[in-house]
Amino acid sequence: MLNYEELTEIGAAERAAAQQYQHRVSVCMSAGCLSSRSDQIKDALETHAAEKGLGKACQIKGVGCMGPCAAGPLVAVETDNVLYRNVKVEDVSDIVQSLGTRPVERLVMPTNTPFFSRQVKIVLENAGRIDPERIEDYIAAGGYKALFRVLTELMPVGVIAEITRSGLRGRGGAGYPTGLKWSTVAKAAATKKYVICNGDEGDPGAFMDRSVMEADPHRVLEGMAIAAYAVGADQGYIYIRAEYPLAIKRIEKAIRQAQKMGVLGKNIFGTPFSFSVDVRVGAGAFVCGEETALIASIEGRRGTPRPRPPYPAASGLWGYPTLINNVETFANVPTIIRNGSEWFSRIGTEKSKGTKVFALSGNIKNVGLIEVPMGIKLREIVFDIGGGIPDNRVFKAVQTGGPSGGCIPAEYLDVSVDYESLSQLGSIMGSGGMIVMDETSDMINVARYFMEFSMTESCGKCIPCRVGTAHLYDLLGKFVEGSATPNDLTLLEELCDMVRHTSLCGLGQSAPNPVLSTLHYFRQEYLDRIAAVSQNGAEHIVVGE
Amino acid sequence: MSVKTLKINDQDVSAREDETILEIAHENNIFIPTLCYLEGLSVVGACRLCLVEVKGSPKLHPACATQVQEGMEVFTNTERLQKYRRMIIELLFTEGNHICAVCVSNGRCDLQYMAQRLGVDHSLFDYRSPYKTVDASHYRFGVDHNRCILCTRCVRVCDEIEGAHTWDVKGRGIDSHVITDLDTPWGSSETCTSCGKCIQVCPTGALFKKSKAVGEMEKEREFLPYLKTMREVR
Numbered sequence: 001m002l003n004y005e006e007l008t009e010i011g012a013a014e015r016a017a018a019q020q021y022q023h024r025v026s027v028c029m030s031a032g033c034l035s036s037r038s039d040q041i042k043d044a045l046e047t048h049a050a051e052k053g054l055g056k057a058c059q060i061k062g063v064g065c066m067g068p069c070a071a072g073p074l075v076a077v078e079t080d081n082v083l084y085r086n087v088k089v090e091d092v093s094d095i096v097q098s099l100g101t102r103p104v105e106r107l108v109m110p111t112n113t114p115f116f117s118r119q120v121k122i123v124l125e126n127a128g129r130i131d132p133e134r135i136e137d138y139i140a141a142g143g144y145k146a147l148f149r150v151l152t153e154l155m156p157v158g159v160i161a162e163i164t165r166s167g168l169r170g171r172g173g174a175g176y177p178t179g180l181k182w183s184t185v186a187k188a189a190a191t192k193k194y195v196i197c198n199g200d201e202g203d204p205g206a207f208m209d210r211s212v213m214e215a216d217p218h219r220v221l222e223g224m225a226i227a228a229y230a231v232g233a234d235q236g237y238i239y240i241r242a243e244y245p246l247a248i249k250r251i252e253k254a255i256r257q258a259q260k261m262g263v264l265g266k267n268i269f270g271t272p273f274s275f276s277v278d279v280r281v282g283a284g285a286f287v288c289g290e291e292t293a294l295i296a297s298i299e300g301r302r303g304t305p306r307p308r309p310p311y312p313a314a315s316g317l318w319g320y321p322t323l324i325n326n327v328e329t330f331a332n333v334p335t336i337i338r339n340g341s342e343w344f345s346r347i348g349t350e351k352s353k354g355t356k357v358f359a360l361s362g363n364i365k366n367v368g369l370i371e372v373p374m375g376i377k378l379r380e381i382v383f384d385i386g387g388g389i390p391d392n393r394v395f396k397a398v399q400t401g402g403p404s405g406g407c408i409p410a411e412y413l414d415v416s417v418d419y420e421s422l423s424q425l426g427s428i429m430g431s432g433g434m435i436v437m438d439e440t441s442d443m444i445n446v447a448r449y450f451m452e453f454s455m456t457e458s459c460g461k462c463i464p465c466r467v468g469t470a471h472l473y474d475l476l477g478k479f480v481e482g483s484a485t486p487n488d489l490t491l492l493e494e495l496c497d498m499v500r501h502t503s504l505c506g507l508g509q510s511a512p513n514p515v516l517s518t519l520h521y522f523r524q525e526y527l528d529r530i531a532a533v534s535q536n537g538a539e540h541i542v543v544g545e
Numbered sequence: 546m547s548v549k550t551l552k553i554n555d556q557d558v559s560a561r562e563d564e565t566i567l568e569i570a571h572e573n574n575i576f577i578p579t580l581c582y583l584e585g586l587s588v589v590g591a592c593r594l595c596l597v598e599v600k601g602s603p604k605l606h607p608a609c610a611t612q613v614q615e616g617m618e619v620f621t622n623t624e625r626l627q628k629y630r631r632m633i634i635e636l637l638f639t640e641g642n643h644i645c646a647v648c649v650s651n652g653r654c655d656l657q658y659m660a661q662r663l664g665v666d667h668s669l670f671d672y673r674s675p676y677k678t679v680d681a682s683h684y685r686f687g688v689d690h691n692r693c694i695l696c697t698r699c700v701r702v703c704d705e706i707e708g709a710h711t712w713d714v715k716g717r718g719i720d721s722h723v724i725t726d727l728d729t730p731w732g733s734s735e736t737c738t739s740c741g742k743c744i745q746v747c748p749t750g751a752l753f754k755k756s757k758a759v760g761e762m763e764k765e766r767e768f769l770p771y772l773k774t775m776r777e778v779r
Binding site: 471 | 590593596628637669717719720
């Protein structure tokens with residue numbers, strides 16, 4: 001049985017082992033850099049270091065996402081405090097040569113820029129620093145201490161109170177208060193309860209949860225275990241989409257390590273609390289991010305949503321009370337327990353506490369993964385952290401929330417990034433996809449792109465979403481072609497209203513958002529595309545049999 | 546079990562606490578349109594025709610899947626609901642290829658009835674005129690996908706009442722369609738018991754008995770409430 005002393009010892013031993021090395025080099029082994037073959041760079045580093053006789057003096061470890069994905073593959077020399085970007089295999093010998101001396105100037109990525117200095121890292125505090133495939137590295141960074149504290153010092157109600165006080169809200173997009181959700185499940189009377197981690201991130205341009213699972217999988221497990229203790233569950237599932245093979249591999253490895261070490265499984269830390277976690281792999285349906293569809297999928301049924309209530313908190317997986325939170329929500333939990341709710345609630349705005357991870361992509365210089373405090377101005381994200389728009393083009397809009405969100409035009413760049421402010425502008429916080437668009441972007445095309453996504457990802461169960469999104473896609477196509485009539489604009493707006501208010505689940509209810517938002521801020525683009533119609537515009541109305 | 550009192554369209558009604566708005570509306574002869582709902586089958590809340598307004602709630606609630614509450618004030622036929630319902634029917638007509646004049650269920654079709662009752666005589670949306678197939682491989686029955694509205698009544702009756710689970714849904718979104726077994730011809734199905742329950746519950750002429758001419762396909766649904774009652778008695 002693992003106890004606190006042993007946990008501390010493991011961490012201390014790991015840190016001491018790291019100090020033994022004269023040089024410590026980290027190579028990003030997350031999806032973005034891996035796809036630029038950072039694995040070859042790691043191999044080359046090892047070969048060159050061995051050739052130079054540095055085999056014992058130089059630690060070369062694979063780490064998770066460091067953030068500036070567009071500059072990958074990234075290599076950090078921790079002992080020299082230097083970060084290298086766009087590293088190629090040919091550069092490796094120079095890097096090895098430079099260890100402990102002057103850095104290789106042509107590869108250096110300055111880290112005193114706003115991209116690094118303006119970020120506040122909670123969820124990503126270990127990302128890019130620890131080896132995601134070694135539990136000892138996570139423990140060395142203070143991992144699983146929060147779980148120990150919770151199990152030995154706090155009652156379940158105390159844990160929930162701590163989370164409630166922190167003001168943490170669901171990071172999946174809707175921003176439901178996490179403490180309230182936990183207490184609802186905790187209060188449900190049942191012989192069995194479940195905890196589910198929703199890792200079915202599927203928005204175009206979103207890779208936050210993927211990066212967290214790939215960079216720091218144990219953080220998610222620890223968060224889930226704390227939640228399970230708080231609500232009274234003994235079994236958890238992590239639902240990951242099959243498109244994330246690396247995340248699946250690392251989470252599975254993390255589960256095995258945690259079980260072996262005794263931080264998951266029976267009688268954790270010698271307490272009566274037992275908790276196991278299993279991975280469930282989704283077959284790539286976006287709608288399975290909706291909680292009732294996700295539950296159906298785990299149960300082995302077709303992943304389609306069902307009407308709520310009953311909510312999963314009352315009747316979820318196999319009819320038992322079930323807590324479902326997003327990856328990033330769970331990833332916040334260990335740090336909140338470790339540093340206290342008061343510390344956490346000092347970050348952010350009055351109603352949106354803490355930080356939010358965003359996947360910054362589109363027409364922006366610093367494409368990558370960032371974590372910023374809530375309440376930061378959108379302008380700071382785009383122009384300071386993001387470095388602005390490349391090629392001297394002009395900023396046009398930011399799309400947040402993916403196919404369920406909307407766009408925010410230039411005149412609202414000073415909006416505070418929090419749940420309420422973004423929804424007031426007709427967009428949503430969403431799970432963290434942030435696509436920046438410049439003046440060359442055609443907003444109708446953008447709306448049609450997202451509508452195509454919603455149309456193909458609709459499960460087909462309810463009529464408004466199944467047929468409505470298809471008609472919306474066709475109507476938007478008429479605007480793209482320039483063959484739309486004034487009547488089509490009316491139809492578009494009426495259909496948006498209907499799909500939004502009558503669809504069964506969140507996918508359909510929010511599918512019109514990209515259209516409504518572009519209609520609101522860029523209406524002229526729609527009007528410009530209406531074909532020059534004769535005075536008698538009514539002739540275009542199709543009359544049925 | 547406690548009894549609740551509520552108002553539907555300003556009419557005072559009473560209900561057992563486990564009853565839904567739709568059941569109470571039917572009991573009191575208040576019409577709420579439905580297509581996927583069928584007494585005796587599980588509730589899926591998919592067609593969205595039975596959405597109603599509840600005072601104090603910003604959302605619309607499916608009457609089939611919403612339990613009554615004390616003091617609830619329900620409105621079943623507001624102008625907004627009528628508009629949405631007409632659009633849903635329009636969407637269904639444009640989604641498939643519904644040619645009533647040559648359909649075995651002409652005059653006996655739930656979709657046609659709802660269209661007439663809700664005042665849908667044309668569609669503002671373009672007809673999608675999709676390519677859909679007919680499977681006539683079964684010796685007694687046929688399925689015409691052109692007329693299917695994906696209410697999944699056949700799927701549910703086959704699974705829940707007959708216990709065969711021959712029917713299911715394949716594909717996603719606008720490409721969804723019902724299939725027999727693993728998308729193999731109905732005639733070669735090894736699970737189908739040829740009981741014909743799917744034919745009887747199908748709201749349109751999508752599922753039909755062979756040898757029926759236009760307008761002849763009358764559906765008999767009495768067996769379902771009967772079975773439901775018998776299960777409750779037992």
